[in-house]
Amino acid sequence: MKIVLGSDHAGYQLKRVIMEHLERKGIDYEDVGTGNSVDAASYVPYGRAVARAIQKKEADFGIVICGTGLGISMTVNKYKGIRGALCCNEYMGRMARQHNDANVLALGGRVIGSALALSIVDAFLDEPFESGGRHQVRVNEIIETEEENFKA
Secondary structure: OEEEEEEOHHHHHHHHHHHHHHHHOOOEEEEOOOOOOOOOOOOHHHHHHHHHHHHOOOOOEEEEEEOOOHHHHHHHOOOOOOOEEEOOOHHHHHHHHHOOOOOEEEEEOOOOOHHHHHHHHHHHHHOOOOOOHHHHHHHHHHHHHHHHHHHO
């Protein structure tokens, strides 16, 4: 499994904690920025980079972080094939994968603590998609909606 991570300045510290956690678990990752700073930086370029890496199949999942998780989740969800889920607890992390086949996890660096964030990351990464049945039907409907909108 490979994870691609991106954050703005407000998510930088939490991203570092998550990268250390992934290292301890032996999970391969790539950090697409922001670099080594908490200096003000827009979340948009980093959300773009994560979404594009998922589209190109350079990584299996993405994790994106900004202050609230809202802006960066909106950014990744502008990309075809991306199902980004803003999660604030473990249940949401599990359901994002199990029911929605989410491929990007969004977190708010200013609204959740490190311990909770790591629990959400683990729930998201450990949960498989329940393929088939009603959940597959709904994911297919999301994909169909996306196809319609990209034709417009």
